[in-house]
Amino acid sequence: MYLLIKGGTVVTATGAHPADVLVEGERIAGLFSPDSTPPVEGAQVVDASGKYVIPGAVDVHTHMQLPFGGTSASDTFETGTRAAAFGGTTTIVDFAVQRTGERIPDGLAAWHAKADGNCHIDYGFHMIIGGVDDESLKAMDSLVDAEGISSFKLFMAYPGVFYSDDGQILRAMQKARDNGSMIMMHAENGIAIDVLIGQALARGETDPINHGLTRPAELEAEATRRAISLAQVAGDTPLYIVHLSASQALEAVAAARDTGRNVFAETCPQYLYLTLEDQLGAPGFEGAKWVCSTPLRSKHEPHQRDLWRGLRTNDLAVVSTDHCPFCFREQKELGIGDFSKIPNGIGGVEHRVDLLYQGVVDGKLSLARWVETLATTPARMFGLYPRKGVLAPGSDADIVVYDPNGRTRISVDTHHMNMDHSAYEGYEIAGKVDAVISRGTVLVANNTFHGHKGHGRYLPRGLSTYLL
Amino acid sequence: MYLLIKGGTVVTATGAHPADVLVEGERIAGLFSPDSTPPVEGAQVVDASGKYVIPGAVDVHTHMQLPFGGTSASDTFETGTRAAAFGGTTTIVDFAVQRTGERIPDGLAAWHAKADGNCHIDYGFHMIIGGVDDESLKAMDSLVDAEGISSFKLFMAYPGVFYSDDGQILRAMQKARDNGSMIMMHAENGIAIDVLIGQALARGETDPINHGLTRPAELEAEATRRAISLAQVAGDTPLYIVHLSASQALEAVAAARDTGRNVFAETCPQYLYLTLEDQLGAPGFEGAKWVCSTPLRSKHEPHQRDLWRGLRTNDLAVVSTDHCPFCFREQKELGIGDFSKIPNGIGGVEHRVDLLYQGVVDGKLSLARWVETLATTPARMFGLYPRKGVLAPGSDADIVVYDPNGRTRISVDTHHMNMDHSAYEGYEIAGKVDAVISRGTVLVANNTFHGHKGHGRYLPRGLSTYLL
């Protein structure tokens, strides 16, 4: 019943110190100064000497088996959460979906059905609202009160599927202000983008790179600013911009934050490492692997530099993956001859912890911010703290032992996601996940998976504790 | 040898959770989930039920027995640290002083002599450099390397005493960039201010309020912007603006921070609560009690609103006191008939924790930010973390038990500072310091002081761990 992680350096959102961590059952029983650690009879000991001990990472943006564009994301909750665990992520918050014309309870039930009994790690749900109306507004209240869902995602793009107009957005924001929940926003001006897409296709520009060229950074920035305005009109509704990729959008978020607004943003590893030219613009149809929205941005503009800086300044509070994997064969290939038909999404739930640790090694991020952006802040942001996101007495024993001297090579040959390619194929990066513990159970050790599906439980969430 | 703080809610920079804290000797041995706390034989138990358990507060800006304007600050290291302890502060970082024309080692030795053996709590030193030249630049290196002093304060005001011109500032910043230390800046354009002072006196405007009127907010902002520019030219030298009081200066700090610069700022409780009109403008000579620099600002401008917001957004990272007490009789009275002769300073080392907790009650600050701005960030900023500023295994057992249901009344009749008046006379505020522990020794319990002078030790400090 006891597990003792011994000899490591605990890294928190504010720094690092040597400490042993004692787990009793599913919870953390205590943390000790190494020379004060009492003998714990019968405890299983995990040797963390020379390693970091961090809270299990929390990925608040995944789309397991999401239906999209006539196909479905290729990771199930089972394969996806297993891959997540391999990468040091012990909690995901996925998106249950209401499409335009559907009912919220049906969407939520469908997602519970997909996940229930299949997950290797704990999971929660945000709710995508694709049809703001009186009924769905009422449902927002009951999801907060009774279902443990305290965050709602809206889309300023994808009319007819997910899109909300500004009046719908305003209404949902008013509701969120009243019930204390968080609005998550896909901030792209999809109405204008669709004009650009139509014009590109009419000109015969059908290659994958046109996906990026028709979604200019300014239209992400515009939508970001508009969402911030509408949240202000609604009464400073907490607003969380998902998958922020453009410098100009970051600038809008930073400006709002300077005035004390409850405006937050996440970015994703793909925006920190991959580019419009090098990946999305790969020869032939290859670039389809990197079709995601918001798109990869141009390397001739300072987006990546600015995003790393935003992570340092906390204008970007969270790194999530927006994990939404599609295989190249048969899935991405749906868009041959028409980039707009390529399923949108990149798979990366397994690599976030490592890719960000590379940033630490490169001097782009402090060790404390590494933990904060991957675990502590996401947990606080979405009502999971202190159960998740922190190594505190009483917290769930979600613990990662991380080897700073290890190396990780990313490849389709070795990854655990259900994808026929890797967005980061061949990346050799610093650091390595050494052991992964979920609620006291060792899931990964010695590169071997010891978990079983169904271990992961649904996490009803409370309100955000990250508000200003 | 054991002390167990039991039943409380530990508050950290990221949130709160129930936990018991075990102290062994001078250090924290461990933290336990309440239901996992083992019996500790012979431990002295502090009952923290219903109370917050927080790291001892760290005040990084005090001036015990500082000579100024022909007199000296009225608190000795003994009386001042005793008062600090009463208020929940267990570490101070005071300023050793080199005046123009003096030598740094002499100044440092003098301050060690004042403090050594007299302090009730641990203390460190910043060094004020009032004469940047080849010799003092060299001394900066040796202070960092050998004396545990990693921060240097410069003045853009007080020519002939503390003032550095922009060339001197640039040279000191280059040195700090090279040795990794932090430049702290008194940012007011003292050269322009002295013109305004001379003009006011020439017009016969001698009352205390003219102290504020001749130090306009714009001249604080100007100096703040200039310091930020010079730090940039020096190579992004870490810069910490002390006692920021004006909205416009805050705006400059926020703008620099948005670009990823290592620019930080503190404010002080007096700027959050007191105003030019109500205090500095009190009838007759009464306002002299509130003569400090930077001055109290006008209530007709949004300074206080903006400073509270800055604390929420972390554009203000720290609250310190700038404790520099002078008695009204014989000290402040030196300036009767000439406001420019009033010794500059307000005493408040005892009240910071309570005054900020009132902000928590008023909804202006979260509980986590209360701890972060008072303890965790100051410790990180000035190289004391994780020894100070956090309740972590292995940290110094500097612990405050805080009663959120208590009440504190501030008055000269009850305070412990060596002052004949209180800047906050009659304030009735929420919260109360319940017990104060310094390196495992209970200094304050049941409103009674149990410490003894000499308990406090000098803290050699490392480099800041708060840099971006």
Place this chain on the structure above:
Amino acid sequence: MYLLIKGGTVVTATGAHPADVLVEGERIAGLFSPDSTPPVEGAQVVDASGKYVIPGAVDVHTHMQLPFGGTSASDTFETGTRAAAFGGTTTIVDFAVQRTGERIPDGLAAWHAKADGNCHIDYGFHMIIGGVDDESLKAMDSLVDAEGISSFKLFMAYPGVFYSDDGQILRAMQKARDNGSMIMMHAENGIAIDVLIGQALARGETDPINHGLTRPAELEAEATRRAISLAQVAGDTPLYIVHLSASQALEAVAAARDTGRNVFAETCPQYLYLTLEDQLGAPGFEGAKWVCSTPLRSKHEPHQRDLWRGLRTNDLAVVSTDHCPFCFREQKELGIGDFSKIPNGIGGVEHRVDLLYQGVVDGKLSLARWVETLATTPARMFGLYPRKGVLAPGSDADIVVYDPNGRTRISVDTHHMNMDHSAYEGYEIAGKVDAVISRGTVLVANNTFHGHKGHGRYLPRGLSTYLL
């Protein structure tokens, strides 16, 4: 055939100097230094001693007999242009209208029919495009090429009548970029506003003031920023924001202008003088007189101060009237019990020159800017310069003699607009229109009208010559 304006001070966009103006037929033949003026045989002499001689004012935003909300603006082209002339305005540019579902050529023909033969002063047309589609995009080209219409107004409000979505706006802007024309924008987020209107009505808040309360400044600013973004995506299409009323919108315009964008804005006298509380909030239904969109803004916010400043800095380039008069009886009264049914509009075509001259007297605007914002810039902005907007040899002889020592009292009893009330009832202001000449014909002298309908001719306009 000759007219000589003698003894006055000519005011231009850059200053003032004494000069005599000689008119030959419909054009200005020359300007003379007073002591060099040759005798002109048979010339009619207008004595301008002690008076300003300025180019006839150009009002680029009027809506004569505009159908709106089941009624029509109460001034015909005849009554409206007569009133304009009385006020020193010798050119208007009115809006021909395509409503959603209508065809552009039909709208233009209808407006020509209304105006033709009825105007007292020269007039041009902008085209309102209420239905951007392939056909109307094509029509934009032919209007530029063949009809002398080089500016197109779009609406971000009034869905189903005038509203364009962001895709339609983008397409029209692309077209304008290609053919060199100007996009004029009614910048309010009407989709969000309609939600607020519905909610107010549902709460029983039906008084006129709710017209303003449901159109918050932030939603004007949001739309302004969005229009600027879309114009950027379209390729720096020239953009002209109509009836700007909010500080935040002005800030957006100024920010765009600082980056060298071709973004311009006008404001109107009502926003410079009238307020939400004092006029729109008048007791009972009285406030209906001041229902216009964008609405009058709160006097507790710095809008008026900022708008005057914007006129000084040229971030506001033009003052127009948005003249759209409705009588109180039977017209404004359509909205009793439902503010959203009140016809939107204020009549003021007669008073712009005087109201702005009051700003000169009050030190809010220079004499040069008075002429520039009323005449020179509107003419340059909309392709009428140097025919209109300047007193240059060869220009149309549209000339106003203005008496700086006169006084003007505004009242329904004395005005010449076809309205049963005045928005400025009882205003006593400095300055007075003394004589008004249109293409060499004296229309107004000694407070008497000498013109005849049909004198005014349609002005085909060229492209803007005001672009950066």
Place this chain on the structure above:
Amino acid sequence: MYLLIKGGTVVTATGAHPADVLVEGERIAGLFSPDSTPPVEGAQVVDASGKYVIPGAVDVHTHMQLPFGGTSASDTFETGTRAAAFGGTTTIVDFAVQRTGERIPDGLAAWHAKADGNCHIDYGFHMIIGGVDDESLKAMDSLVDAEGISSFKLFMAYPGVFYSDDGQILRAMQKARDNGSMIMMHAENGIAIDVLIGQALARGETDPINHGLTRPAELEAEATRRAISLAQVAGDTPLYIVHLSASQALEAVAAARDTGRNVFAETCPQYLYLTLEDQLGAPGFEGAKWVCSTPLRSKHEPHQRDLWRGLRTNDLAVVSTDHCPFCFREQKELGIGDFSKIPNGIGGVEHRVDLLYQGVVDGKLSLARWVETLATTPARMFGLYPRKGVLAPGSDADIVVYDPNGRTRISVDTHHMNMDHSAYEGYEIAGKVDAVISRGTVLVANNTFHGHKGHGRYLPRGLSTYLL
């Protein structure tokens, strides 16, 4: 006594129109529509067909025979004004100088003595104040009242020679606010720069390029912001930043202007065309030709792009030359082996009109802005309007006929300045000065000089008429 400029296109600050200009004696008698021009008996006719007719250009920043660094600027008032006339400039405002320790009346008298009887074109003086004290403050009043000097230049660099500290600057600004005059500012933080210079020389970096490297853009921006702040504290004193060269300084000016402050700036042709690398960094000592302060900026930064944009947006209101010529031999050579000894200055008084016209051809500036920045605004800014800067009846007949189809080749072989090299050697640019008329006298025609020294008269100036 009559001169008729016939057939040309008059260009003004707001546009262009065909007009004939009649000169009677020294003044403009009238402007005519070409078809209305009466026969003028005995008039000398200048054929301007196919050409632009513009007001004589006004260069408000020259330093004829300025003593500097042990030598003197190589153009006398005679040679310099002759060269100016060749280039289409008919008015200069030069700087009379008070050095630190000197008296203002002496400086002014000395400059009158140099200029009196020697100038080919009209001239005025600004006064450089190198020693702000009670006496010189008093002198400011008498210069405004009695000497026709309404602008005063201060330096934030060159301690011991020109430098004013912030207190002195504040006092001079207060005085200017009171007497209505303008403060012109050399905005560079010379105190910090001198540290960088000393360090560079100590490292043995003595080449001319180090002149630029030790004067970083940020230190120009810092000083610009500081000057703006001090002017605000003084009470919105009109402030004119001279020779602005850095994007960051421009940004500061634009920000101040957006808030309605009376802050203006000029740039010079050298900053629009020449760069740190290509000119100042020329091999060997060659770069000395381009040593001027502020320095040429790096081509790897967007300064030139931003300066052209600033000219379009009017955040840069004026183009002057800062003409301060030194020969390479014996003058620039004083700095061989020590860049800090190179006399600071570039000669260009002859080329401003042509170099800016190239910007018109390149689409960087409109024709109207060409005239406005070269003639109209400088005249308004410095109290010379409408006598200078405009072709209005009654104005001085300072007129340039400019051939847009001509070409100008710049070379030491052909220029008329007293310099042994040209900063623009070999430039082939569009446009050509065709004829130059000063107060009715033709100075230049057919590339031949017809003037005589002493024609130019001292211009007592009034207050600025360009204030907001």
